[in-house]
Amino acid sequence: MSIEVKNLSFDYEGISVLRDVNFQIDRGEFIGIAGPNGSGKSTLARCLNGIFSPVKGEVVVDGISVKDTSKQWIIRQTVGLVFQNPDNQLVASIVEEDVAFGPENLGIPPAIIRERVQYALERVGLINERKRPVSSLSGGQKQRVAIAGILAMRPEYIVLDEPTSMLDPVGRKEVLSTVLQLKEEGVGIIYITHHLEELVYADKIILLYKGEVFKEGSAREILTDEETLTRIGLEIPEIPALSLRLKGLGIDFNETPLTIEEMVNVLFN
């Protein structure tokens, strides 16, 4: 079971935005996508659940092509999308009512909707806030409500398009740890971001540049490839940068540390 992106190309009225993109994501995998502004990340996200239909190539979700419009609701339910602005994606005024919006659209019986809302809010750690107005929540909490709203539809994959770029560091951490926990529970995660340090736990990172896959590889390969990152206008995260400096000073790592914990382990053991 996987999402397969095969030779995907997309254009807006003749202006090519994505060219020949190929990758695959399995359930329980965490794929990071990064790239400069305008590189086509959001467009790619929208191709993954059929909001945009490929101009050339294919996107196949668990064996169903997104071009098959008779299956569009199954595909949208299987591949959930979370967006950047937490305010603009919440539909209802009260937390639990918003989380129920997706299941309600799917025509699920009320008793089961209540179960799913409970489940989803527990997963994101907001069960105690279920009756609160969304306007009274912090940015990180709002974004977790948005994730719960997707979870309540029981998706197999969640695509997050810069979910933390409008949040403060606390909110950013909340969202990221929620996402990592979902991955552990077997949900496929596609995480789009400008903040590369959020991708240290990714199974794979894809760098998009001008609508094409510029480079892809493991988190360690990509995050320590300063030259490539600089070339496409991305900033290397602090810890990998420090690792490279230390390497330059003659310290030999088996595996270049990406996180503070790894760094501490390597340096003091």
Added chain:
Amino acid sequence: MAIEISFGQYLPLDSFIHRLDPRIKLIITLINIITIFIIKDFIGYISLACFLLFLIVSSKVPPLYIFRGLKPLIFFILLTFFLHLFTTQGTVIFQWWILKGTAEGLRNGLLMVVRFMLLISFSTLLTLTCSPLELTDAMESLMSPLKRIGFPAHEMAMMMSIALRFIPVLVEETNRIIKAQVARGADIESGSIINRAKNLIPILVPLFVNTFKRADDLALAMEVRCYRGGEGRTRMKEYVLSSLDFLILSISIVIAIISILI
């Protein structure tokens, strides 16, 4: 200058009024509003006011919240009172400058004041005891028979609830834009009326642009959550009429009839 909106604030308390079916609450409020307009004498208003008092007390809503609903309209209410007082023909009871207050005017003015206060209090009580969703659900459900003649009941209710959802967002945004423009030296509080209206432009333009962006985002977010109109949609909240609902409804009808007839 900061904008505050207190209208429509739901107060989630635990009372039997809160537990009533929102459709019943909406109908009772409508009955009361109609009754208020039919009644022509003070005695009728007294029985209606007693009913209001009963509802407020049993809803456990602090009366302060009802007054808060009245506050923004005090000026308007007083204006109506004085207009009636001074423009109604009849026996003059006092004169001040060129203004003649008449007994009939005093009576009409007071009637208007009572009318407005009851009207606002009943509707405020409704919004205090029903969440926005319950209200829009109730509207949708009551209007749904009209779907057959092509009336977009679901769409209307959806628009209402989205509007309610975004009121706090837009208020916050407006305040932010005002601050940003003031920080750049915009003067929005002084000058002639025309000048002040002109000064609103730098606030309204960004507000509009951002609102369209929000609408675009929201539409996409609804689409990815499989929204496809009211057809085949279920609701998490189930509304079941209980005997208490029917009891309160009957009481309300009886009181309306009494208020009109006495």
